[in-house]
Amino acid sequence: MGEDRFEIQFERSGGLAGASLQAKVDSAQLPEADAGELRRLLDRVDLVAAQAPPRGADRFQYDIKVRHGGKWQSATAYDGSMSPELKALTDWLVAHARRPKNNS
Amino acid sequence: MRKTCTCFFVQPAVLEHIVRTGTPEQRDIALETLGRDHSIRTVRLQNALLSDFYQLRSRSLVEPTPGTIKRVIFDAEQSENAETTKVVWNEGDKAVADPAVNEAADGLGATFRLYWEIYKRNSIDDRGRNLNAVVHYGKNYDNAFWNGSRMVFGDGDGEFLTRTTQGVDVIGHELTHAVTESTANLAYTGQSGALNESISDAFGSLVKQYAAGQTADQADWLIGDKIVGKALKGKALRSMAKPGTAFEGDNQPAHMDHYVKTTADSGGVHTNSGIPNCAFYHVAMAIGGKAWEKAGLIWYDSLRDPRLTPDSNFQRFAQLTLRAAQHHFGAGAESKAVTEAWKAVGIVLT
Numbered sequence: 329m330g331e332d333r334f335e336i337q338f339e340r341s342g343g344l345a346g347a348s349l350q351a352k353v354d355s356a357q358l359p360e361a362d363a364g365e366l367r368r369l370l371d372r373v374d375l376v377a378a379q380a381p382p383r384g385a386d387r388f389q390y391d392i393k394v395r396h397g398g399k400w401q402s403a404t405a406y407d408g409s410m411s412p413e414l415k416a417l418t419d420w421l422v423a424h425a426r427r428p429k430n431n432s
Numbered sequence: 433m434r435k436t437c438t439c440f441f442v443q444p445a446v447l448e449h450i451v452r453t454g455t456p457e458q459r460d461i462a463l464e465t466l467g468r469d470h471s472i473r474t475v476r477l478q479n480a481l482l483s484d485f486y487q488l489r490s491r492s493l494v495e496p497t498p499g500t501i502k503r504v505i506f507d508a509e510q511s512e513n514a515e516t517t518k519v520v521w522n523e524g525d526k527a528v529a530d531p532a533v534n535e536a537a538d539g540l541g542a543t544f545r546l547y548w549e550i551y552k553r554n555s556i557d558d559r560g561r562n563l564n565a566v567v568h569y570g571k572n573y574d575n576a577f578w579n580g581s582r583m584v585f586g587d588g589d590g591e592f593l594t595r596t597t598q599g600v601d602v603i604g605h606e607l608t609h610a611v612t613e614s615t616a617n618l619a620y621t622g623q624s625g626a627l628n629e630s631i632s633d634a635f636g637s638l639v640k641q642y643a644a645g646q647t648a649d650q651a652d653w654l655i656g657d658k659i660v661g662k663a664l665k666g667k668a669l670r671s672m673a674k675p676g677t678a679f680e681g682d683n684q685p686a687h688m689d690h691y692v693k694t695t696a697d698s699g700g701v702h703t704n705s706g707i708p709n710c711a712f713y714h715v716a717m718a719i720g721g722k723a724w725e726k727a728g729l730i731w732y733d734s735l736r737d738p739r740l741t742p743d744s745n746f747q748r749f750a751q752l753t754l755r756a757a758q759h760h761f762g763a764g765a766e767s768k769a770v771t772e773a774w775k776a777v778g779i780v781l782t
Contacts, residue, residue, distance in 0.1 A: 339696055343575040344602065345593065345656065345669045346629075346702020347681065381698070383580030385609040385620055385628065389697060404695075408514075408579060 334370065335395040338421045342389040342406075351425035369420055370394065372413040375403040382408040390418045498554045501544045502562045505533050506582070508569040514584045516566060532567040532597045536585060539603030540565060542643045546604070546635070547611070550642070550724050551732050556610035563607070567597060576602055578609035591663035599658040604639030608632040616740040623745040625701035630708035634731055637672060638724045648716040648723040654678065672713040675706030686710045688746075688778030707777050708746055714773035715753075719766055726766055730756045750774045754781050 336353040355363040375394060381387070390410075393402040405414055450462035496502065505521035507530075508514065520533050527534045540563045547553040555561045565583040573586025576596035583606045588594045596602055609632050612618055618628040633655050641651045655678075656669030666679020675684035684706030685691055691707065694700045712731060716723035734740060734752040741748075753774075757767040771781050 341696035342698060342702065344577065344596070344605070344702075345574070345664075346697055347592070347664070347669075347679075348696060381620065384578045385613075385632070386575065386577035386606065387579075388575060391696060407575075407577075 332367070333396075334367070336366075336421065337391075337393040338418075338425065339391045340388055340418070340422060340425070341391070342387060344386045349422065349425050351421055353421070353424060366420060369413075369417045373411070373417050374413075375401045377403075377411075379403065379405040379409055379414070381406045384408070390421075392418070392421070496560060498560060499548045500560065501541060501548075501555070502560070503537055503540045503544075504562055504564050505536050506564065506566045507533070508566050508584075510568055510571050510587075512570045512573075514566050514569060514579050514582055520567075530567075532585065532587070532595055535595070535597035536565045536567050536583075536603065539597065539600045539639075540583070540607065542600050543604045543607045543635075543639045546639050546642045546724060550728065553611070553732075556607055557614045565603075576606055578606045578613075580613070583607060583610075588659065588661065591661045593656075593664070594659050594661050596659050599656050600643055601636040601640040601655050601657075602659055603636075605632040605636030605655065608635040611635070612735065615736050616744065617742050618740075618744065619742045620698055620701060622699040622701075623704065624743055625698050626704035627708055627744065627746060627749055629701045629705035630712070631731065631735055633670060633672060633705060633709050634712045635728070638728050641722070642724050647721055648727070649720070651723065653713050670702075670706070670709065672709040675710050684709075686777060707779075708749065711750070711773045711777045711779070714776055715769050718769035718773065726761070729760060730766070730770065733760070746779055750779045750781055 332355070334355045336351070338351045338353070340349040353366070355366065358366065375392065381389075388407040390405045390407075391402070392405070393400055395401075403414075405418065410418065450458050454462060502523045503521070504519055504523070506516050507518045507520045508516045509518065520530065521528060521537055527537075544555060544563065547555070555563065563583070564581065565585065567585050569584045569586050572589035574589050574593045576583070576585045578584070583603065585596045585606075586593070588596055609628070612628050612631055618624040618631075620628055636655055637651065637653060640646075641648075644651075652668075653673040654668035654671055657667055660666060660668055660679065664679045666682065668678045670682070670684060671678040675686040676682050678684070683692065684703055686706055687710075688707060692700045692703045694703070697703060712727060715730065716727035719726045730753050733756040734749060737752045737756070739748070740752055750770075754767060754770050757770045761767065774781055
């Protein structure tokens with residue numbers, strides 16, 4: 329994998345329940361199809377762009393840290409004020425966090 | 433020398449012309465006439481305003497009288513579009529086949545009733561605002577939230593959360609976020625955010641208790657007990673009586689010594705709310721009877737106190753609850769209950 333390898337630390341918090349949902353992902357340990365899909369999702373997002381919290385209360389908060397090529401990048405985002413690309417990434421990570429643990 | 437003014441109906445423009453160009457004598461007369469003219473105009477203006485006032489009053493007779501509920505339920509049809517325009521239920525409609533719609537309408541109604549019948553609050557903004565709710569938001573969406581204009585309800589995934597409209601306390605919780613927004617507008621971060629959350633839990637629980645006619649000792653003091661799924665491994669989302677015991681992994685503190693510092697969840701707003709939640713529970717239990725009558729009134733008045741500002745912390749709110757208790761009930765058992773309840777969670781009042 330080499331330089332293509334990436335790691336993600338993900339947490340969804342907040343929401344009415346306030347329950348935390350977490351995942352750690354290492355591309356080297358993902359099935360190839362999943363790693364490819366996740367890489368495509370990552371390529372499309374701009375993690376640096378700040379996401380201001382939207383109005384209201386009880387929204388989900390997403391904290392995403394990505395390590396690629398020895399560098400960490402991080403972003404905090406909220407339901408209701410995310411770009412469609414970032415939404416697609418968080419949807420994937422939520423589904424991954426929910427999956428029975430065998431590949432993370 | 434001034435002469436007694438003989439009154440003519442002269443146009444103000446002509447009088448002004450005389451003031452500017454006339455002899456000193458003419459000028460005096462013109463000025464005096466202008467002054468009187470001005471005062472007459474003032475009286476006329478006042479009369480006009482008064483008559484407008486009466487018209488406005490009679491006009492308001494055809495508007496909804498205060499305390500008239502107006503609910504609209506929208507269906508997001510499993511999209512994540514909270515601004516959907518698809519209306520599935522309007523005020524006055526009969527129950528429909530979709531239970532989420534009926535539950536939302538009933539929950540909004542129960543919340544409206546508590547605020548109006550007990551606190552004389554005319555809807556969430558105290559000005560009779562419509563209550564708009566969206567059901568079936570998202571696919572298996574494990575959340576309900578207030579988006580600044582609508583109450584939005586997900587169906588849950590059935591494992592962690594079930595259909596969120598099933599909890600009348602959940603609906604009361606979300607609507608109370610709107611009440612807080614139009615009163616103290618507590619910032620949704622850190623302690624002010626946890627206070628915001630706690631106020632939603634307190635009134636969410638009161639909505640449930642009021643609807644069931646329960647006294648404080650009969651109430652379960654749980655939040656979301658009707659919407660937890662098996663995977664959450666617990667009886668509710670939160671326990672106000674025993675914070676930190678609602679489900680496996682519930683890390684709510686019940687004392688300032690265990691305040692959780694975190695950047696997740698807007699600074700732990702759903703976690704540290706356990707501290708004021710527990711204080712409210714203690715106040716209600718110590719006073720006894722129906723919690724909305726005294727404990728709820730003390731909390732409601734504190735929420736509306738102008739000294740409660742967006743950046744207020746627990747200490748500020750606690751102090752205001754004591755003032756409110758003293759104002760309503762003097763220095764007796766109620767005030768003592770408030771002081772003791774905050775002391776039990778690590779907040780000392782002066």
